[in-house]
Amino acid sequence: MMEKIEKEVNVEELTFEMTKKVRQYMKGLIEHGGSDLHIKANAQVRARINGDIVTVTKEKITKEESLLLAKEMLRRRFSEFVEKKEIDFLYVYDEKIRFRGNMFFQMDGVSAVFRVIPVEIKGIDELELPESLHKLTDISRGLVLVTGVTGSGKSTTLAALIDEINRKHKKHIITIEDPIEFVHKDRKCLINQRSIGQDSIDFKSALRAALREDPDIILVGEMRDVETIDTALHAAETGHLVFSTLHTLDAKETINRIISVFPAADQHRVRNTLASVLEGVLSQRLVKTVDGKKTAAVEVLFNTSYIQKLIIEGRDMEIKDALDEGTQIYGTQSFDTALLKLYQKGKISMKEALIHASSPNDLKLRMEGMDASITAKDSTGAPLSFEGDSDIFALKED
Numbered sequence: 001m002m003e004k005i006e007k008e009v010n011v012e013e014l015t016f017e018m019t020k021k022v023r024q025y026m027k028g029l030i031e032h033g034g035s036d037l038h039i040k041a042n043a044q045v046r047a048r049i050n051g052d053i054v055t056v057t058k059e060k061i062t063k064e065e066s067l068l069l070a071k072e073m074l075r076r077r078f079s080e081f082v083e084k085k086e087i088d089f090l091y092v093y094d095e096k097i098r099f100r101g102n103m104f105f106q107m108d109g110v111s112a113v114f115r116v117i118p119v120e121i122k123g124i125d126e127l128e129l130p131e132s133l134h135k136l137t138d139i140s141r142g143l144v145l146v147t148g149v150t151g152s153g154k155s156t157t158l159a160a161l162i163d164e165i166n167r168k169h170k171k172h173i174i175t176i177e178d179p180i181e182f183v184h185k186d187r188k189c190l191i192n193q194r195s196i197g198q199d200s201i202d203f204k205s206a207l208r209a210a211l212r213e214d215p216d217i218i219l220v221g222e223m224r225d226v227e228t229i230d231t232a233l234h235a236a237e238t239g240h241l242v243f244s245t246l247h248t249l250d251a252k253e254t255i256n257r258i259i260s261v262f263p264a265a266d267q268h269r270v271r272n273t274l275a276s277v278l279e280g281v282l283s284q285r286l287v288k289t290v291d292g293k294k295t296a297a298v299e300v301l302f303n304t305s306y307i308q309k310l311i312i313e314g315r316d317m318e319i320k321d322a323l324d325e326g327t328q329i330y331g332t333q334s335f336d337t338a339l340l341k342l343y344q345k346g347k348i349s350m351k352e353a354l355i356h357a358s359s360p361n362d363l364k365l366r367m368e369g370m371d372a373s374i375t376a377k378d379s380t381g382a383p384l385s386f387e388g389d390s391d392i393f394a395l396k397e398d
Contacts, residue, residue: 009071009078018069025056026093026114033293035116035151037099041066041109048151050292063109070103070110080197088197090179095119100181115151117181121163122156129157130300130338132331133282137164140216142279142303143236147248152284153296154245155181155221161243162219165189172214176206177221189217196221204228211235220244226261233270236277250335250358251281251301252319255311275311278303283335287356289347297338297356299323302330320358336363343367 022039029037029047036048037056041063045056061069071078073091081087086104091114093099099114124133136144144161146154159182165171166189173189178196185191192213200206203220204227210218211231223229223244236242248254255274262270281301286294301307301323310318326332333341339353340363350367357363 005067005082009075011075014072014075016072018065019072022069022114023093026097026099028056030093030097030116037114039066039069039112039114040106041111043108050294051286051288066110066112069112073101073112074103088179090181098181100179117155119183121159121182121184124160124164127156127160128295129160130298130331130333132300132302133157133161133298134164135302135331136280137161137168139241139279141236141239141241141277143232143274143277144241144243144280145246145254145278145282146243147246147250147254147281147283148285149247149249152286154284157282157284157296157298158219158243158245159184162191162217165217166191171216173217173219174210174213174215175219175221176200176203176210177219178203204231207231207235211238211240215240217241217243222246223258229258229261230270233273233277237273241279248283249285250283250299250320251323252316254281254283255316255319271314272312275303275308278308278311285335285356287339287342287348288352290349295342295347297335297342298333299335299338300332302326302332304330304332334358336366339363340366344370 025037025045032049034047034049038046038053039061042060044058044060046053047056070081074081074087074089077087077089081103086102089101091099091101096119098117098119100117101112101114103110103112146157148154162173162175162184165173166184166187169188171189173191175191175193176196177193180193180195184193194200194206196202196206200209203222203224207218207220207228208231218235218240220228220232220242223232223246232242232244246254246257248257258274259267259270280303283299284296287297289295301319304326306322307319310316310322320334323332323334324337327337335356335358339348339357342348343350343353353367354360354364
């Protein structure tokens with residue numbers, strides 16, 4: 001049983017020595033191109049680099065040090081952390097890098113995870129996302145969902161879409177996030193960004209309020225409950241463009257998830273509403289490239305008349321084939337086709353493609369039918385040698 005912890009923090013008494021130490025680990029993480037830094041009481045510091053968790057230090061963070069870090073970083077919000085036992089927050093490293101932080105209590109004390117968020121917003125082409133995604137920045141109403149597991153780059157893709165809209169159109173955009181990750185400057189658009197906990201109580205309250213705030217576009221960081229999903233569908237139905245995320249693996253599962261959260265008596269209505277308002281589903285997974293980096297494989301669904309018919313009639317199992325059939329005309333594609341294209345370009349190995357494939361046997365047959373002489377090239381055009389998986393980096397303290 002966890003001992004009683006004083007909630008109040010006297011900021012003037014803090015020396016911020018633990019924060020300085022953690023900043024050194026952050027520096028190493030950035031230098032090695034890592035994505036996440038893990039701090040745990042009574043454990044060594046670890047980092048995620050190229051998808052693998054690696055040890056950063058030999059020394060362990062003590063229970064007292066982890067608690068002190070929480071006080072230094074949260075300051076006035078420390079009492080909220082003690083009460084709720086977990087908390088999301090943003091940590092500004094410098095003018096170019098920020099971290100999305102999450103702290104939580106566990107059996108040995110406090111743990112924290114820091115995810116790198118670049119301040120610079122990369123565009124659709126710079127991220128090497130499918131070219132067909134540009135069309136999503138020109139629609140005026142409907143629902144667009146970006147899905148995938150945690151850490152698959154959903155926020156980065158959404159930021160690219162919002163940034164392009166901001167540069168092309170004159171709209172009012174409201175974002176509701178937990179916490180705010182990418183900060184958008186007003187360009188052609190007026191953008192109001194709201195953080196859950198700081199600027200609003202929860203997603204459903206903020207989304208209901210947004211409908212009275214004259215928005216053209218609403219970005220909901222995550223659709224976590226049935227009320228938020230229902231309100232988002234209503235917003236899209238009444239002429240707004242709504243962007244949001246779900247933790248689902250592909251378009252078929254995304255459609256099933258949305259419908260299944262509602263009571264059985266409402267599911268027919270929701271299926272019809274979803275079929276009419278859905279504009280696109282982008283389901284992505286990060287896969288290892290042959291040079292040890294990461295790239296996104298993206299399944300792309302656009303709501304064509306045929307897709308709409310499949311949704312209404314509950315023929316979700318046929319969606320995957322429909323996506324591949326619409327590749328040339330509509331720019332849609334299944335996950336396996338996305339992986340095949342990356343393999344064709346020499347960006348990923350056959351092994352990596354098959355690991356992530358929805359239908360590994362079918363994808364292998366498609367690959368074996370291709371020219372086997374695909375050679376990966378580096379930025380200079382020279383052949384890139386690759387043998388197995390990349391080496392695991394080890395961070396060292398400065």
